[in-house]
Amino acid sequence: MKILTEHIEVPGIETIDVYRKHGGYQAVEKALKKMTPDEVTEEVKKSGLRGRGGAGFPVGMKWSFLAKPEGVPRYLVCNADESEPGTFKDHYLMWKSPHTLIEGMIVSSFALGANTSYIYVRGELMYVIHILEKAIQEAYDKGLLGKNILGSGYDLDLYVQSGGGAYICGEETALLESLEGKRGNPRNKPPFPAVKGLWQCPTVVNNVESIAATSWIVNNGGDAYAQIGVGRSTGTKLISASGHIRKPGVYEIPLGITVEDFIYSDEWCGGIREGHKLKAVVAGGSSVPILPAEMILTTATGEKRLMTYESLSDGGFATGTMLGSGGFIVMDETTCIVHNTLTFARFYHHESCGQCSPCREGTGWMDKVIKRIELGQGRKEDIDLLVDVAKKIEGNTICPLGDAAAWPVSAAIRHFRDEFEWHIEHPELATQPGAVYMRPGASWSN
Amino acid sequence: MEGKNNIIFPAETLDLVKKIIARYPEGKQKSALLPILHLAQAEWKWCSPEVMDYVASLLSIKPIEVYEVASFYTMFHLEPVGEHVIEYCRTGPCCLMGGVEVYDHLKKRLGVETGGTSADGKFTVKEVECLAACGWGPVFQIREKFYMHLTKEKVDQIIDELGK
Numbered sequence: 001m002k003i004l005t006e007h008i009e010v011p012g013i014e015t016i017d018v019y020r021k022h023g024g025y026q027a028v029e030k031a032l033k034k035m036t037p038d039e040v041t042e043e044v045k046k047s048g049l050r051g052r053g054g055a056g057f058p059v060g061m062k063w064s065f066l067a068k069p070e071g072v073p074r075y076l077v078c079n080a081d082e083s084e085p086g087t088f089k090d091h092y093l094m095w096k097s098p099h100t101l102i103e104g105m106i107v108s109s110f111a112l113g114a115n116t117s118y119i120y121v122r123g124e125l126m127y128v129i130h131i132l133e134k135a136i137q138e139a140y141d142k143g144l145l146g147k148n149i150l151g152s153g154y155d156l157d158l159y160v161q162s163g164g165g166a167y168i169c170g171e172e173t174a175l176l177e178s179l180e181g182k183r184g185n186p187r188n189k190p191p192f193p194a195v196k197g198l199w200q201c202p203t204v205v206n207n208v209e210s211i212a213a214t215s216w217i218v219n220n221g222g223d224a225y226a227q228i229g230v231g232r233s234t235g236t237k238l239i240s241a242s243g244h245i246r247k248p249g250v251y252e253i254p255l256g257i258t259v260e261d262f263i264y265s266d267e268w269c270g271g272i273r274e275g276h277k278l279k280a281v282v283a284g285g286s287s288v289p290i291l292p293a294e295m296i297l298t299t300a301t302g303e304k305r306l307m308t309y310e311s312l313s314d315g316g317f318a319t320g321t322m323l324g325s326g327g328f329i330v331m332d333e334t335t336c337i338v339h340n341t342l343t344f345a346r347f348y349h350h351e352s353c354g355q356c357s358p359c360r361e362g363t364g365w366m367d368k369v370i371k372r373i374e375l376g377q378g379r380k381e382d383i384d385l386l387v388d389v390a391k392k393i394e395g396n397t398i399c400p401l402g403d404a405a406a407w408p409v410s411a412a413i414r415h416f417r418d419e420f421e422w423h424i425e426h427p428e429l430a431t432q433p434g435a436v437y438m439r440p441g442a443s444w445s446n
Numbered sequence: 447m448e449g450k451n452n453i454i455f456p457a458e459t460l461d462l463v464k465k466i467i468a469r470y471p472e473g474k475q476k477s478a479l480l481p482i483l484h485l486a487q488a489e490w491k492w493c494s495p496e497v498m499d500y501v502a503s504l505l506s507i508k509p510i511e512v513y514e515v516a517s518f519y520t521m522f523h524l525e526p527v528g529e530h531v532i533e534y535c536r537t538g539p540c541c542l543m544g545g546v547e548v549y550d551h552l553k554k555r556l557g558v559e560t561g562g563t564s565a566d567g568k569f570t571v572k573e574v575e576c577l578a579a580c581g582w583g584p585v586f587q588i589r590e591k592f593y594m595h596l597t598k599e600k601v602d603q604i605i606d607e608l609g610k
Contacts, residue, residue, distance in 0.1 A: 073471075085537045085576040118469075123484060123521045124577055126590040159469040164480045164519025167575065181479035181511075183518040199474055240581060242539040248581035286538060286576075327580065329539050343538040347575050353518075 027215035040111035046222025048234035053207030085286035086327025089238035098135035186399035230256035233308035246270035284324020287404030289411030348405030376427030545584035
């Protein structure tokens with residue numbers, strides 16, 4: 001079942017003519033000519049579509065919070081600042097099929113009553129920005145953007161905004177600050193963007209994949225979308241698969257397949273690379289807890305774990321993780337968990353905006369302490385120190401970057417404490433090139 | 447409008463600047479800052495104080511408003527750089543795919559440390575965080591172009607080609 005990527009490999013799909021030949025822009029025709037904005041919102045609510053950027057908040061509900069004072073413009077801003085390590089699905093979708101996003105932007109802007117909308121793309125993807133701008137021009141030329149779209153009386157201008165290299169701008173209020181030409185410091189909430197967003201006007205910020213899915217929902221109805229998936233995890237999800245698998249790439253899965261199938265089936269990742277064994281997975285982008293092989297495949301109650309919001313988080317952080325952004329990073333037995341955790345800690349240290357002391361200072365300390373463990377200079381008390389620092393960041397910052405920085409460190413220690421201890425107790429072994437600790441009796445150990 | 451040291455965009459870039467400013471409501475021209483800083487860096491390779499002052503004048507904002515933004519976002523170079531800036535991804539997934547060995551080779555080949563510029567002024571090597579290309583790693587970027595699935599051999603080919 002493919003909703004977003006059905007035609008993604010069709011040659012020329014990036015052009016409006018080929019895109020239309022494959023059913024493109026039918027949702028614009030239907031929404032603008034046959035539906036009211038509230039009816040579109042109603043279908044999105046019924047679909048159960050949840051925010052695909054990582055938080056998983058219901059999209060229709062987010063839309064319904066939008067304030068609509070008379071005479072004040074409202075904005076839709078697409079969050080295409082994809083920067084969470086392990087995540088590259090929005091990059092892939094916009095690069096291959098820009099009209100999929102543009103069509104969703106038109107339909108969603110119509111539902112929200114926005115007459116100007118922006119797609120905020122991380123600046124490193126300048127080539128994708130050019131692809132989107134070309135596609136937007138095509139849409140203007142065909143009367144799908146601009147004044148009185150398809151004679152419906154609805155006007156929409158759509159622009160692409162470039163970021164400048166800052167992970168924090170994926171946080172929606174930091175993104176709005178950035179779009180206003182400022183440093184990407186997240187805002188205190190409330191007020192939420194739905195009330196005071198871009199230039200203090202009511203604003204909805206949605207992820208690329210969420211917006212792209214609305215076209216299919218308009219065409220086929222919210223109920224049809226809700227029939228895909230399991231429970232409250234409806235529809236399909238783009239999963240960015242990377243690491244030690246046979247076939248890294250972006251896959252659109254119906255939510256609800258088993259994690260085991262996703263990793264081992266030839267339809268998806270194709271299994272672990274030749275001659276190696278699964279050691280651990282980071283299932284939803286760098287910020288979600290890492291899980292060892294057994295825990296990612298099976299829940300604590302012995303059920304097969306599914307690719308859903310609920311099943312991945314089953315067991316809480318003790319034995320579970322999160323679906324997050326769908327950045328699925330697979331590690332085999334050659335992976336040093338300490339080194340991998342160091343790259344994440346370094347990332348969050350680098351990307352902290354510096355506004356809140358627990359995050360600004362804490363990410364620096366975690367980076368520094370893990371680095372000395374990695375370099376064979378760790379102290380016995382360092383492991384507990386890391387756990388303590390992570391605890392003091394978590395929940396004590398304006399935005400979720402603090403939590404995102406704390407979780408990967410505390411989870412790595414929770415599930416791979418022996419590996420950190422080995423580094424501290426045997427620095428002469430741990431600092432050998434390519435040295436990796438093998439847990440006695442573990443399924444991945446030789 | 448002209449900045450110090452004859453810093454001025456070519457006519458067609460100035461047209462583009464006007465179009466970019468028109469994307470935002472009246473009085474919200476500061477929103478054009480990041481897009482225009484990208485244009486400025488494409489034109490002058492790095493964001494010198496003179497270039498940033500010029501950008502401020504184009505947007506009728508104070509120079510400090512440009513400095514504080516340019517220094518926040520890592521894509522803007524605040525020091526002179528070589529002809530080609532190679533920005534390699536150092537984050538987890540690229541490291542899993544052998545990134546560290548490939549990048550060490552790159553630096554050795556060019557005789558530079560991270561952040562440095564090769565003796566001939568051709569290449570600057572910078573370390574960056576995740577480039578959203580994790581399944582195609584190891585990855586580096588030179589201007590707008592992504593170089594994916596890097597190996598030591600590929601790195602040599604790229605350097606040979608660009609170094610000509």
